[in-house]
Amino acid sequence: IPSVSNIVPESCLLIVVGLLVGGLIKGVGEKPPILRSEIFFLFLLPPIILDAGYFLPLRQFTENLGTILIFAVVGTLWNAFFLGGLMYAVCQIGGSGLNHIGLLANLLFGSIISAVDPVAVLAVFEEIHINELLHILVFGESLLNDAVTVVLYHLFEEFANFEQVTIIDIILGFLSFFVVSLGGVFVGVIYGLVAAFTSRFTSHIRVIEPLFVFLYSYMAYLSAELFHLSGIMALIASGVVMRPYVEANISHKSHTTIKYFLKMWSSVSETLIFIFLGVSTVAGQHYWNWTFVISTLLFCLIARVLGVLVLTWFINKFRIVKLTPKDQFIIAYGGLRGAIAFSLCYLLDYEHFDMRDMFLTAIITVIFFTVFVQGMTIRPLVDLLAVKKKQETKRSINEEIHTQFLDHLLTGIEDICGHYGHHHWKDKLNRFNKKYVKKCLIAGERSKEPQLIAFYHKMEMKQAIELVESGGLGKIPSAVSTVSIQNINPKNLPVERVIPVLSKDKEEEIRKILRNNLQKTRQRLRSYNRHTLVADPYEEAWNQMLLRRQKARQMERSKPTYLTVPAHKLDSPTMSRARIGSDPLAYEPKPDSENLPIITIDPASPQSPESVDLSNEVPKGCGGLPPSPEEDEEGLVMRVKEPSSPGTDDVFTPGTSDSPSSQRMLRCLSDPGPRPEPEEGEPFIPKGQ
Numbered sequence: 001i002p003s004v005s006n007i008v009p010e011s012c013l014l015i016v017v018g019l020l021v022g023g024l025i026k027g028v029g030e031k032p033p034i035l036r037s038e039i040f041f042l043f044l045l046p047p048i049i050l051d052a053g054y055f056l057p058l059r060q061f062t063e064n065l066g067t068i069l070i071f072a073v074v075g076t077l078w079n080a081f082f083l084g085g086l087m088y089a090v091c092q093i094g095g096s097g098l099n100h101i102g103l104l105a106n107l108l109f110g111s112i113i114s115a116v117d118p119v120a121v122l123a124v125f126e127e128i129h130i131n132e133l134l135h136i137l138v139f140g141e142s143l144l145n146d147a148v149t150v151v152l153y154h155l156f157e158e159f160a161n162f163e164q165v166t167i168i169d170i171i172l173g174f175l176s177f178f179v180v181s182l183g184g185v186f187v188g189v190i191y192g193l194v195a196a197f198t199s200r201f202t203s204h205i206r207v208i209e210p211l212f213v214f215l216y217s218y219m220a221y222l223s224a225e226l227f228h229l230s231g232i233m234a235l236i237a238s239g240v241v242m243r244p245y246v247e248a249n250i251s252h253k254s255h256t257t258i259k260y261f262l263k264m265w266s267s268v269s270e271t272l273i274f275i276f277l278g279v280s281t282v283a284g285q286h287y288w289n290w291t292f293v294i295s296t297l298l299f300c301l302i303a304r305v306l307g308v309l310v311l312t313w314f315i316n317k318f319r320i321v322k323l324t325p326k327d328q329f330i331i332a333y334g335g336l337r338g339a340i341a342f343s344l345c346y347l348l349d350y351e352h353f354d355m356r357d358m359f360l361t362a363i364i365t366v367i368f369f370t371v372f373v374q375g376m377t378i379r380p381l382v383d384l385l386a387v388k389k390k391q392e393t394k395r396s397i398n399e400e401i402h403t404q405f406l407d408h409l410l411t412g413i414e415d416i417c418g419h420y421g422h423h424h425w426k427d428k429l430n431r432f433n434k435k436y437v438k439k440c441l442i443a444g445e446r447s448k449e450p451q452l453i454a455f456y457h458k459m460e461m462k463q464a465i466e467l468v469e470s471g472g473l474g475k476i477p478s479a480v481s482t483v484s485i486q487n488i489n490p491k492n493l494p495v496e497r498v499i500p501v502l503s504k505d506k507e508e509e510i511r512k513i514l515r516n517n518l519q520k521t522r523q524r525l526r527s528y529n530r531h532t533l534v535a536d537p538y539e540e541a542w543n544q545m546l547l548r549r550q551k552a553r554q555m556e557r558s559k560p561t562y563l564t565v566p567a568h569k570l571d572s573p574t575m576s577r578a579r580i581g582s583d584p585l586a587y588e589p590k591p592d593s594e595n596l597p598i599i600t601i602d603p604a605s606p607q608s609p610e611s612v613d614l615s616n617e618v619p620k621g622c623g624g625l626p627p628s629p630e631e632d633e634e635g636l637v638m639r640v641k642e643p644s645s646p647g648t649d650d651v652f653t654p655g656t657s658d659s660p661s662s663q664r665m666l667r668c669l670s671d672p673g674p675r676p677e678p679e680e681g682e683p684f685i686p687k688g689q
Contacts, residue, residue, distance in 0.1 A: 009375045011123040011274050015368070018278020025279070032283035035276035037343040041231075044269045045340070046221050048119055049232050051266035052143065053239030054213075054258075060136045063422070067315050067323075068140035071331075075141065075307045076114055076148040082303045084110030087295065094291045101355055104160045109359050111152035112345050113300060113366060117338025118142035118232075119273055120367075124336060124375045131388040134327055138334040146232035146340075147181035153344055154228060160352050184230030188237025191220035193441070195238070196245035200443040209254040210261060213246060245441040252505060273339045280342070281364055287357040296362040297369055300337075308332040326385050333378055336370045337363070400515045455513055 005013070025032040061068070084107035091098040091106060121142045125135050155173045159165050195216035202209045217238050224234035247255055308331050316322045323331075341363050348356045382389075395403075411423045502510070 007376065009124050009127055009371070011120060011270075012372050012375060014271055014274035015278040015281075015371065018275040018280075019282060020278075021275065022279035022282030026282055032279050033276070034283050035273070035280045035339065035343065035346070037347045040273070040276075040339060040343040041225070042222075044273050045119075046218060046231075046235060047262070047265040047269045048122065049143070049221075049235045050214075050217050050239055051262040052118065052122065052139070053236035054217075054243055054262060056236065056240055057132065057136060058240060060132050061140055062426075064133065064136055064140070067319065068137060068144060070311055070315060071137065071141040071308075072144035073148055075311055076116075076145040077152075078307045079114030079300075079303045080107065080111040080148075080152055082110075082306075083114055083296075083299050084108075086299050087292075090291065090295045094289075094295075097289060098292060104156050105353060105355065108153065108156035108160065108348075108353075109296075109345075109362075111149060111156060112341050112359075113296065113337065113363055114303070115145045115149040115337075115340065116142040116335045117340050119270060119340070120336035120338035120371055120375075121334065123270060123274070124371075124378060125334065128379045128382055129390040130330065130382060131390055133321075134330050134334075134387070135390070138331055143232060143236055147177065147184065147230040149340070149344070150228070150230050151177045151180050157348075157352075180228070180230050181233055183227070184224045184233035185237045187224045187229060188220045188234035188239075189241050191216045191223070191234070192238040192241030195242040196249075196441040199242075199246045199249040200441060202250065203443065206251050206254055209250045210257045213242065213258055214261075216242070245438070248438075248442045252509065256505070277339055277342060277364075277367065281368075284360060284364075285357050286361045286364075287355075288361055289358055292358060293362045293365050297366055300366055304335045305332045308335075326387055329385070330378070330382065330387060333374055333381065336374060337367050338371070339367075342367060397511055397514050400511070404515070455510070 022032040084103075087109060088101075088103050088106040091101045116138065118139065121139050125138065151173070155176065159169070159173075162169070195212055198212050198216070199209065202212065217235060220234045220238040221231045224231040250258075308328055312323050312328050312331075342360070345356065345359050345363050348359070350356060353359070407423060407426075410421075411427045414421050414424045
């Protein structure tokens with residue numbers, strides 16, 4: 001019924017089916033089965049976690065790892081202690097039925113109910129198709145908070161048996177968090193490498209290749225649980241580590257088998273978990289206390305909202321892509337609880353925790369509220385808030401190549417700046433992986449030559465064999481290419497070119513090969529550092545020249561200002577030489593113009609009136625000689641200005657226009673000068689007018 005499944009999530013429908021089945025079994029007088037914790041943790045949970053870890057979107061996960069860890073560790077600790085402390089206060093106030101519940105029991109209850117459940121998150125978030133960022137933040141938090149939940153659960157369970165808890169016990173409990181989380185990751189990495197190494201030798205037994213992936217992953221989970229480490233962290237680590245090497249070794253059919261078998265196995269486990277939750281609700285023993293149950297539900301919501309708001313305010317100080325208020329709302333609203341909390345509570349011993357039935361009732365109430373109310377309303381809220389949805393179409397090869405190009409570009413920028421960001425360390429890790437790890441874990445030529453070239457050789461050989469079998473050629477040299485084969489015998493080829501239709505599997509394989517092999521990074525050069533630069537020997541001389549020029553400009557500004565024709569801006573010696581050298585005929589002076597008045601022209605723009613240097617203009621009759629008729633006929637003659645020699649300073653090199661007589665001539669030609677009174681030194685037009 002599509003109309004029902006569009007409104008109600010699949011997990012809610014399965015719980016309803018479980019409730020109906022449990023009621024039917026109880027109605028006929030039989031005892032319904034209960035979801036036992038051993039069955040849940042040993043058989044139902046591992047397939048779901050392995051499927052999530054093996055196909056984890058590694059790029060989004062690593063880019064947001066800091067945010068995920070803060071939500072998973074700090075957020076879960078905040079929820080556990082906030083909820084446990086408030087529930088202890090409720091028990092002290094709530095009356096006679098709750099007074100006997102101590103602080104450690106409430107903290108244990110808070111640690112059980114505080115963790116976000118990966119099964120419930122997967123079931124709801126995959127249906128609403130939320131964007132990759134929000135999905136990986138909530139789902140990554142639900143995966144990584146397992147270590148915190150395991151530590152707090154075992155810690156408070158042990159403390160409940162102690163007569164007195166000392167400071168040393170608290171410190172050891174804090175250190176056990178690092179042992180549980182890092183120990184689980186270490187176990188998973190070891191089994192992942194062993195699985196990758198084993199797949200190197202399975203080329204002759206392709207049938208059992210998928211078995212090694214499941215076997216080593218399950219062994220990693222069991223080994224971690226055996227030593228009370230985080231089994232979920234071990235499964236995720238083993239799946240992430242083994243996948244790139246295993247897929248390079250196994251056949252394409254084995255890869256398809258692993259993919260669909262994992263999807264089917266996790267789907268069956270998820271279905272059984274939610275059905276058993278419904279059946280266990282009918283079959284289990286319950287103790288309903290309105291105060292305790294309502295307080296638990298209310299404080300769970302308050303703790304989640306406060307934790308997300310405070311942590312996001314802190315995280316946004318360091319993120320480039322900020323988490324908007326809409327994102328914060330979805331993260332807070334997506335904190336679903338599920339069967340892990342139910343199974344952990346079911347593991348409690350009646351001897352030490354006689355209030356287990358009340359805890360189970362409160363946990364089932366919270367699970368039903370989060371799965372039914374939040375799970376059913378999150379889809380319309382996402383549509384109402386116009387939250388960005390997941391991109392349904394696959395990225396093109398062009399997009400993937402440009403993404404890799406930008407990664408290498410950012411790595412190069414970090415190299416130049418000397419800043420060691422995550423692009424730098426990712427490049428280091430990829431280089432180490434290619435140089436050492438791949439040679440040990442990947443069989444054959446795939447570890448040496450690029451996969452793209454190997455694939456080309458394979459296709460070329462296949463075409464050559466097909467051509468020989470068709471009778472086109474009797475013998476083909478080993479090094480001849482497909483193009484040369486076609487040139488040798490073109491009659492066998494069809495007139496119209498037939499474009500081969502690629503299957504989806506083959507297209508995906510080509511896409512993967514291109515993504516892995518194009519745009520390889522260069523070898524890393526020395527980082528730029530301003531402290532290690534070689535000193536410029538001419539830097540001090542340039543600084544001295546600059547200071548002299550600034551001083552000269554200040555002296556010019558301090559002189560009294562007259563209404564004068566502004567002198568042209570002097571070109572540098574290099575520019576003058578370049579301009580004259582480019583067209584020497586345009587600036588060549590006349591040979592018989594020595595006694596004529598001269599106007600020096602800036603070679604940059606000989607037609608510009610601003611470039612006329614009037615300091616070299618001698619009027620007719622001012623030099624003591626009467627004007628001749630030849631001068632009257634020829635008029636003014638343009639003479640090129642001699643360029644200064646290289647290395648000289650334009651400001652302090654004296655020219656012909658710097659003498660006092662030429663300065664007086666310039667003032668005589670440009671303005672009438674000061675008033676005739678000798679005692680007044682005011683300019684013709686004073687400053688400021």
